[in-house]
Amino acid sequence: MNLFAYIADRWDRLSLQALLHVSEVVQSTVIAAIAGVLIGVAVYRSPIGSAVATALASTILTIPSFALLGLLIPVFGLGATPTVIALVLYALLPITRNTIVGLAGVDPAVTDAAKGIGMNRLGVLTRVELRLAWPAILAGMRVATQMLMGIAVIAAYAKGPGLGGEVFSGLTRAGSANATNQALAGTLGVVVLALLLEGVYFLIARLTVSRGIRG
Amino acid sequence: MADNDNVSGVEIQLDHVTKRYSGSREPAVKDVTMTIPAGKIVILVGPSGCGKTTTMRMINRLIEPTSGTITIGGEDALRLNADELRRKIGYAIQQAGLFPHFTVAQNIAVVPGLLGWDRKRIEQRVDEMMDLVGLDPAQFRTRYPRQLSGGQQQRVGVARALAADPPVLLMDEPFGAVDPITRGNLQDELLRLQTDLRKTIVFVTHDFDEAVKLGDKIAVLGEASTIMQYDTPEAILANPANDTVAGFVGAGASLKQLTLLRVRDVNYNDDALTAVSEDTSPAQLRSRMTEAGKTYALVLDGRRRPQRWVHVRDLSTAASLAAVGRPVGDLVSTQSTLQDALEAILAEGGNAVVTGTRGEYVGTIDIRTVTDTIQQIREEHETGSAAS
Numbered sequence: 001m002n003l004f005a006y007i008a009d010r011w012d013r014l015s016l017q018a019l020l021h022v023s024e025v026v027q028s029t030v031i032a033a034i035a036g037v038l039i040g041v042a043v044y045r046s047p048i049g050s051a052v053a054t055a056l057a058s059t060i061l062t063i064p065s066f067a068l069l070g071l072l073i074p075v076f077g078l079g080a081t082p083t084v085i086a087l088v089l090y091a092l093l094p095i096t097r098n099t100i101v102g103l104a105g106v107d108p109a110v111t112d113a114a115k116g117i118g119m120n121r122l123g124v125l126t127r128v129e130l131r132l133a134w135p136a137i138l139a140g141m142r143v144a145t146q147m148l149m150g151i152a153v154i155a156a157y158a159k160g161p162g163l164g165g166e167v168f169s170g171l172t173r174a175g176s177a178n179a180t181n182q183a184l185a186g187t188l189g190v191v192v193l194a195l196l197l198e199g200v201y202f203l204i205a206r207l208t209v210s211r212g213i214r215g
Numbered sequence: 216m217a218d219n220d221n222v223s224g225v226e227i228q229l230d231h232v233t234k235r236y237s238g239s240r241e242p243a244v245k246d247v248t249m250t251i252p253a254g255k256i257v258i259l260v261g262p263s264g265c266g267k268t269t270t271m272r273m274i275n276r277l278i279e280p281t282s283g284t285i286t287i288g289g290e291d292a293l294r295l296n297a298d299e300l301r302r303k304i305g306y307a308i309q310q311a312g313l314f315p316h317f318t319v320a321q322n323i324a325v326v327p328g329l330l331g332w333d334r335k336r337i338e339q340r341v342d343e344m345m346d347l348v349g350l351d352p353a354q355f356r357t358r359y360p361r362q363l364s365g366g367q368q369q370r371v372g373v374a375r376a377l378a379a380d381p382p383v384l385l386m387d388e389p390f391g392a393v394d395p396i397t398r399g400n401l402q403d404e405l406l407r408l409q410t411d412l413r414k415t416i417v418f419v420t421h422d423f424d425e426a427v428k429l430g431d432k433i434a435v436l437g438e439a440s441t442i443m444q445y446d447t448p449e450a451i452l453a454n455p456a457n458d459t460v461a462g463f464v465g466a467g468a469s470l471k472q473l474t475l476l477r478v479r480d481v482n483y484n485d486d487a488l489t490a491v492s493e494d495t496s497p498a499q500l501r502s503r504m505t506e507a508g509k510t511y512a513l514v515l516d517g518r519r520r521p522q523r524w525v526h527v528r529d530l531s532t533a534a535s536l537a538a539v540g541r542p543v544g545d546l547v548s549t550q551s552t553l554q555d556a557l558e559a560i561l562a563e564g565g566n567a568v569v570t571g572t573r574g575e576y577v578g579t580i581d582i583r584t585v586t587d588t589i590q591q592i593r594e595e596h597e598t599g600s601a602a603s
């Protein structure tokens with residue numbers, strides 16, 4: 001069976017795994033975005049706070065994904081939970097760092113004017129600072145998503161959902177029937193999904209970034 | 216004073232106000248006491264770093280004073296909610312500080328929005344403000360700040376500051392970042408706006424010429440905002456309180472004074488011999504000139520507008536007054552500044568013709584009138600300050 005025939009034949013299972021793959025990556029990105037923006041908002045005014053937060057998030061990224069999963073499985077068991085936790089942790093760095101950079105990059109004259117004409121603290125943050133930092137935050141989320149698409153494959157090691165299962169079982173069964181097709185189909189699926197998500201990010205940016213600050 | 220009706224501004228009082236930034240031993244503003252009269256433009260001028268911005272920002276509490284009290288329109292500013300206080304105080308700064316992600320209309324609408332105005336009223340107000348600062352709403356409403364020139368951004372900044380009709384306007388070097396020509400235009404427009412609005416405006420600048428042009432009163436500040444002199448531009452130019460102020464006023468104080476005075480304020484001459492060309496023959500004029508002992512006469516047209524200077528010897532050969540003599544060059548009107556008058560006097564080489572509001576002859580002005588006037592002001596302010 002060639003690859004296309006294989007994909008057509010296993011379409012039901014492959015498309016389900018693809019959906020689960022995207023779903024866990026997107027959910028992890030959203031959770032990481034909420035956490036990363038909150039961390040960024042908490043620390044961006046303090047250079048030390050910013051440095052510490054960025055350093056911690058970078059440290060997480062240096063832990064090999066196998067090792068991180070290996071550490072999480074004894075605590076959270078197998079399945080989706082350790083996978084999502086690992087993905088969220090990896091996604092924190094790009095999002096937190098971009099949030100800090102974006103917020104710190106807002107022209108002080110603009111925030112000064114916002115305060116000066118009577119916006120309260122929350123108004124300045126939500127209507128001005130986060131709106132202006134949004135392109136940077138969104139870029140951080142995009143990088144995080146791309147990264148997680150690959151890392152989520154490894155999560156099959158923790159018996160998590162997604163296309164990683166296909167890749168892994170294909171590789172472990174090397175030599176037997178359709179083993180190569182299975183691994184290739186999983187890999188190809190990840191690549192196609194990553195491209196699709198890129199398109200989605202492009203659309204989100206179009207719809208949510210003010211024309212006044214679009215590059 | 217008769218000009219106190221229609222004032223929409225309120226008085227601001229600083230009483231022993233001091234600001235010490237944490238971590239610095241010397242106060243940035245030390246014990247400043249001053250009254251900013253309602254409806255006037257008061258300029259805080261002084262060298263960079265002397266504490267002008269700090270002083271101004273304490274009025275809307277972007278900086279909290281370390282000690283002292285600030286009263287705005289009789290209310291203790293330090294007792295009010297800072298955000299609500301600021302919605303009632305217009306604020307315009309050097310780089311305009313426009314929200315880059317908002318359109319021009321959205322920028323101007325911010326404060327009315329914060330005050331909970333309804334949509335319809337905000338929309339009307341935005342258009343009204345754009346007209347006020349000279350931006351066509353149809354053309355500029357939906358533009359973003361980056362699609363505007365520096366001068367246009369500054370106009371939007373002023374419109375945003377005035378949108379909720381605050382009695383007080385704080386301006387921190389608002390025209391500092393635009394080219395000199397645009398700056399001049401923006402200054403003229405601020406003066407024009409102020410004749411109708413009559414806000415209390417606190418205006419910070421380090422440019423003394425700007426202070427002279429805009430200020431009803433100027434506070435010349437020294438280190439830590441110490442007030443070295445607080446008076447009208449005329450008084451400061453005529454009689455600087457000390458050498459530091461004199462240094463800051465700079466060379467050419469007398470020339471700057473000329474920009475503050477108008478021809479109608481001085482005693483120009485009205486004794487030139489005049490003749491209307493249609494009614495007078497050269498012979499008639501010649502005999503009048505001999506009688507009056509004058510060598511020059513001014514020929515006017517039917518509406519008494521100045522046309523030409525004629526010398527008595529031009530008249531012996533002329534057939535009519537319509538074409539003899541030398542055309543009058545630069546005219547000055549009674550509205551012109553003495554600086555313009557001086558320019559015309561020098562260009563004309565002797566004296567310049569002064570015209571009234573309809574362009575009719577009202578007199579002539581010469582260099583003596585200008586120098587005498589300056590002399591007189593100087594003496595007035597000297598005796599004035601000696602008496603106080």
Ligand SMILES: Nc1ncnc2c1ncn2[C@@H]1O[C@H](COP(=O)(O)OP(=O)(O)O)[C@@H](O)[C@H]1O
Pocket residue numbers: 236237239243261262263264265266267268269270
């Ligand atoms: N946020 C701040 N923290 C500490 N010192 C400040 C701060 N802002 C201004 N200063 C200091 O206070 C003094 C007055 O500053 P400022 O009011 O900005 O002067 P100006 O507007 O006249 O140039 C300067 O010496 C400046 O360095």
Ligand SMILES: [Mg+2]
Pocket residue numbers: 267268269
């Ligand atoms: Mg300043």
